Amino acid sequence: MTRQNRLLPRLPLTPLLFAALLAVGTNACADNCAFASAGTAINFPPLDPSASATLTAFMDIQVKCTNATNVPTWGFSGANGDTPLRMKHATQNAYIPYTVAANLVSGTGSTKTWRVTGTVLGANYQNALIGTYSDILTATVLP
Numbered sequence: 001m002t003r004q005n006r007l008l009p010r011l012p013l014t015p016l017l018f019a020a021l022l023a024v025g026t027n028a029c030a031d032n033c034a035f036a037s038a039g040t041a042i043n044f045p046p047l048d049p050s051a052s053a054t055l056t057a058f059m060d061i062q063v064k065c066t067n068a069t070n071v072p073t074w075g076f077s078g079a080n081g082d083t084p085l086r087m088k089h090a091t092q093n094a095y096i097p098y099t100v101a102a103n104l105v106s107g108t109g110s111t112k113t114w115r116v117t118g119t120v121l122g123a124n125y126q127n128a129l130i131g132t133y134s135d136i137l138t139a140t141v142l143p
Helices: none
Strands: 033-035 055-065 073-078 085-089 095-106 111-120 137-142
Touching: 073 085, 073 095
Parallel strands: none
Antiparallel strands: 033 055, 055 111, 073 137, 085 095, 095 111
């Protein structure tokens, strides 16, 4: 594997996260909760290895539960691994790990808006190969 020069300033890594967040994750929570809105792609800003700052990106999604007091537990799995979740380079066998969390943003009654946030630690891409990284993340909600 040939490593590209990582010392050049501002050569961006452009990872894409959540390319198909809900393409495979649809209904869960024992038939009393379902995704009420479509997921969108979450794109991290370009990762600059010379800065190696921790970066986050997010998307909002609605979950509707028939029981308005139900607060679902979220589960995530990735196409490139679950422990840790990781984005894969488009053409090389290289990975950048990331984490995901879902937090309640707003909502009354049975439909609530959740923010799904992905985080990449600066140390995890400081020596990464230049290129595009992505993962397909499956999200489920459980009672």
